[in-house]
Amino acid sequence: MSGTIPGNPPVEIDDVESHAVFVQGVSVEFDGFKALDITRFGVHFNDLRVVIGPNGAGKTTLCDVISGKTRNKTGRIFFHKEEITGKADSEIARLGVGRKFQTPTVFDSLTVYENMELALPGRRPVFKNLFGKETSEQRDKIITILRRVHLIEAINTPAKFLSHGQRQWLEISMLIVAEPKLLLVDEPAAGLTDKETELTAELLLELKGNHTIIVIEHDMEFVRRLASKVTVLNEGKLLAEGTIDEVSKNPEVIEAYLGR
Numbered sequence: 001m002s003g004t005i006p007g008n009p010p011v012e013i014d015d016v017e018s019h020a021v022f023v024q025g026v027s028v029e030f031d032g033f034k035a036l037d038i039t040r041f042g043v044h045f046n047d048l049r050v051v052i053g054p055n056g057a058g059k060t061t062l063c064d065v066i067s068g069k070t071r072n073k074t075g076r077i078f079f080h081k082e083e084i085t086g087k088a089d090s091e092i093a094r095l096g097v098g099r100k101f102q103t104p105t106v107f108d109s110l111t112v113y114e115n116m117e118l119a120l121p122g123r124r125p126v127f128k129n130l131f132g133k134e135t136s137e138q139r140d141k142i143i144t145i146l147r148r149v150h151l152i153e154a155i156n157t158p159a160k161f162l163s164h165g166q167r168q169w170l171e172i173s174m175l176i177v178a179e180p181k182l183l184l185v186d187e188p189a190a191g192l193t194d195k196e197t198e199l200t201a202e203l204l205l206e207l208k209g210n211h212t213i214i215v216i217e218h219d220m221e222f223v224r225r226l227a228s229k230v231t232v233l234n235e236g237k238l239l240a241e242g243t244i245d246e247v248s249k250n251p252e253v254i255e256a257y258l259g260r
């Protein structure tokens with residue numbers, strides 16, 4: 001279907017319908033400082049996009065604005081064909097946007113399985129539900145995910161005994177048990193060993209196809225492993241898009257990284 005969705009700015013219906021997340025004319029200001037100024041950004045359904053850029057480029061702010069944590073001053077944001085501009089973060093989460101921050105936020109004293117139970121949809125806010133029984137379908141789902149992330153052997157291990165990599169995978173697992181349509185993942189390879197980094201890349205590539213994923217990352221080796229389209233931000237603006245080889249040859253991208 002062609003045409004535009006009226007509003008400020010008007011948005012092409014094709015753009016909204018062909019992307020899981022689509023952002024147009026979005027700016028964010030902090031005390032008059034423009035932290036983000038994106039003309040157009042979109043990620044196709046069940047695709048994986050890596051967002052890179054020097055410190056302060058606006059990567060986190062872009063994810064904040066999509067997840068509703070930060071309000072945009074101008075522009076419009078669409079998620080699964082629905083306008084989410086100005087919606088509360090809780091409402092956007094309910095629509096299917098899951099966020100994983102850099103530092104794992106698992107419950108240390110609970111086992112891997114108990115953490116997963118808490119992450120079941122509708123569980124987390126009501127702590128006493130931890131002691132309620134999940135359905136056998138939910139149990140199967142937890143086990144399937146834990147197998148996929150190589151945590152099945154650690155199912156009864158309290159989270160405090162997990163390695164940094166295992167904690168990251170547990171947190172990703174806690175996100176996907178709620179079946180989000182879009183996963184926003186902030187620096188998943190930070191502080192991981194080479195082997196853990198490799199497994200994390202494999203895991204994200206497996207998840208793509210069932211989920212749309214946006215990964216913020218600084219580790220270029222990890223970005224290469226993901227072999228996905230890369231968006232480069234600089235000073236709040238979208239500087240370049242393409243494969244990692246394409247963008248790393250782009251003189252403007254080189255300048256942005258070296259000019260710091």
Ligand SMILES: Nc1ncnc2c1ncn2[C@@H]1O[C@H](COP(=O)(O)OP(=O)(O)OP(=O)(O)O)[C@@H](O)[C@H]1O
Pocket residue numbers: 030035053054055056057058059060061062
């Ligand atoms: N809450 C805030 N208040 C004021 N300024 C902010 C706020 N959040 C971000 N900024 C500023 O906005 C700009 C973009 O920040 P952002 O965190 O999005 O960058 P980033 O690309 O994620 O950086 P990094 O790689 O260092 O995490 C930076 O100049 C930052 O200082």
